[in-house]
């Protein structure tokens with residue numbers, strides 16, 4: 001039983017109302033424990049969990065039944081008998097009734113703030129299955145247009161031509177008739193393209209004569225008029241003139257993101273590609289006490305000037321504490337599969353002559369930016385999906401490591417989508433890590449086929465990485481796929497594709513333990529945190545979750561449906577499932 005603020009918080013799965021009340025109260029009292037030195041003994045522990053199936057995820061894959069926490073870290077882990085001596089009159093004791101306990105999960109690739117801002121500011125959510133066709137989205141634009149004040153923008157995100165019944169991009173002529181003169185800007189689920197209506201293009205000054213910017217595409221119709229589709233860097237033509245956000249939006253979004261992440265069992269998230277106001281939002285949320293999940297904030301680097309500014313700032317990867325930390329520096333090497341702008345070698349994408357995609361940087365500029373950042377102490381993470389882009393990044397990483405004589409820089413390749421055997425050999429030789437995306441196979445596997453069967457075979461090859469000694473960590477890339485890591489863990493095990501149910505490259509399926517490792521140990525390693533996170537061992541942070549089912553033995557098709565009952569960060573209960581979930585089997 002836990003006694004806190006006079007309210008009984010005992011973990012009793014069948015006492016629904018009481019647990020629900022407890023969840024509400026705990027949400028308001030959750031505070032992070034102060035950092036402590038490694039506990040030398042477990043006497044007077046703050047918290048003990050016993051009668052559990054604790055999947056430690058340590059190097060020996062041990063399973064234990066009890067754990068004691070002191071000062072926010074694990075003091076002892078072992079049998080119920082082992083922790084008996086850790087309990088004093090002030091110790092909170094949780095009887096887990098045989099439930100499975102796992103290390104808190106780590107997502108190394110989110111756009112959590114971007115996703116949460118969309119939700120918190122009530123922008124249009126065009127994601128499948130909320131919307132299933134262009135008509136659904138047009139109807140919502142129409143409804144918003146009627147309610148909007150004059151000059152007000154209508155903004156949304158998440159539309160997906162691959163899953164909408166129309167199977168084509170939405171264009172400005174779909175939107176113009178219903179937008180009531182309001183400028184409209186709707187971002188594709190991939191984040192690599194958007195549609196702007198005629199009013200928005202006019203404000204942005206985009207005409208039929210506007211050239212595509214470097215690293216971007218302004219799409220034109222057969223008559224040479226812009227269709228409204230803007231890809232990659234061309235999106236900035238409109239994105240840069242959107243109305244200013246309310247000053248507190250980013251902080252409120254960080255709070256929402258934190259709450260949602262904890263509810264899925266994530267205790268550490270990396271938020272990738274942040275603008276300065278978003279970095280500020282995270283710090284404001286931290287000061288307000290709203291940020292319960294641990295965050296790596298990863299600033300964006302769009303050009304040489306950004307790289308030089310970051311390098312000259314004097315801050316670099318690792319600044320901060322166990323709670324809010326400066327992570328790596330993020331660059332894009334190519335576009336997205338959804339926008340068909342990933343940079344590939346011939347043969348071209350199916351049905352599109354000479355579409356080899358686009359490289360955002362020249363090799364010279366990329367190397368200059370990477371070297372500038374790495375010399376200043378930044379870990380590098382670079383988005384590359386096409387094999388041509390991946391080789392460009394690996395060339396640049398190799399040159400940077402050699403020039404600076406770096407021993408353990410842990411440079412990371414984000415996505416590494418088309419990862420052929422030749423590329424895997426380079427990853428291994430250079431000790432480059434992969435920020436992979438297991439849920440992509442399910443959610444956007446239909447995009448892979450545009451690139452031909454050989455590329456489907458080598459898309460996101462998780463098993464090959466293990467066999468070839470390449471370290472992969474897991475990421476949702478929310479909002480590209482849902483935030484919950486359980487979709488990713490499930491998809492890594494089954495590799496079925498949403499629209500057809502086809503198993504894509506079945507030889508790349510993982511075991512449940514291998515899939516969990518991507519979101520625990522490997523996530524910690526990618527963030528230079530293997531000494532404090534990623535497994536439940538004495539001295540490590542007491543970040544752990546209690547599950548409703550035994551995830552090691554549940555049928556694999558149920559893995560996406562498992563529920564997190566409790567999430568602890570630094571030994572503090574920061575999320576507890578509502579009564580309905582707690583009452584689940």
Ligand SMILES: [Zn+2]
Nearest residue numbers: 109111272477
């Ligand atoms: Zn991303």
